[in-house]
Structure formats: C-alpha cells, structure tokens
Amino acid sequence: DSGVTQTPKHLITATGQRVTLRCSPRSGDLSVYWYQQSLDQGLQFLIQYYNGEERAKGNILERFSAQQFPDLHSELNLSSLELGDSALYFCASSEGRGPPGELFFGEGSRLTVL
C-alpha cells in the first residue's frame, strides 16, 4: 500500500461527457503529480502541484484541468471526452519539491470512453 488513494478505480462514460478523478496523497506529501498511461504513448506527465499551487505542466490538453485543495487532495477534470482519452490515469505524490524524491503512485483510475 503506497498510501496514495485514487477514486474511482474504474469509470465508463460517453464521448462529450465530463468526469472528475480524485487523488489523496500520502500523509505529509506536498507534491502531487498526474500521469496518463496509454498503450501507445506510455506514461505521460500531465501536471504537478506543490502545496496547492501548479508548478509544472506537461502534455495536458486544454480540455483537462486540475487543482490541489488546501487539504492537499487533488482532482483532475476531464471534459468533452473523446475516445482517445481512454487510458489509465495515475496520481503520484512525493514529500518535497525538488529531485530526487521518490514518487508514490496510487493504483490508478481506468477511464473508458465509449
């Protein structure tokens, strides 16, 4: 058990819809990362938050947004969903802000867009 909790574990929805994925980091961890894992593109970095503030952006689409709340949990919002958004979305947390911090991963949220 990594200590990182993600909900829901599975989600099936239709194209055009909007979903919210939730992540609770390990107790004490201030950094939260979101990654998208798909068969053809591997593990892609989406966005990072540190203590409530966005600190880095990766290959995140404009249809996607995220935030980290004062209690440090984070949400990833995916809107106007397309078939290609079907993937496994991971949240990870780490204690500090700089390298080389170990990332602790949740078990992921599997999104299927029909």
Place this chain on the structure above:
Amino acid sequence: AQSVTQLGSHVSVSEGALVLLRCNYSSSVPPYLFWYVQYPNQGLQLLLKYTSAATLVKGINGFEAEFKKSETSFHLTKPSAHMSDAAEYFCAVSDRNSGGYQKVTFGIGTKLQVIP
C-alpha cells in the same frame, strides 16, 4: 530536456536466467535515475534510484543497476529471474524545472515475461 530510452518494449527470459533491461539517458548534467516496477493492476513502485552516491545501486527483490556515465546507461539486472518478476519496468529521470520543482520523465516501459 532530460530523457530516457528503454530498448525493447518486451523481454522474455526463462526462469532462473539473467534479467537485463536496458535504459539509456540523455542529460546535460549528472542525472537522478530511477527504476520503477508496475505489477498487473497496480501502480508503479520504486525498485531503486541513483543519486550519485554509488554507481552500483541495489534495489528490492534482488535487482540492481549500474550507472555508466561513459555509456549514458543505467541498465537493470537480476542474476536469476523468478516467475514473480513478470511485470512492466520503467526507467525514469528526474530533474528540476525552471521553478526548481522536480520533473520526472518516464521511459516507454519494458514488459518482462518469465517463462517457466
């Protein structure tokens, strides 16, 4: 930007044989390098990490990796494969973004199959 390249998206070994998973990095400064493992239906977990303290790094479950600057490599090895080693393995590099925050970039992953 730093990056890692994993050679071989699928590797098959016999039980008891040597495991060798290849990773090459691209970095203009001494890198921080990691190997993570993902078992089926689970998240990634850290196997080992290189932070410049020692070039040979030992990790969990009998795995180790050697940092070779001259070859820009950080290959993962295990002397004798076990059935439980069947998983996907990710090489990763960590550096700082312009704001000083850690950015971790993962390789494409290598799926290890262990044949009885």
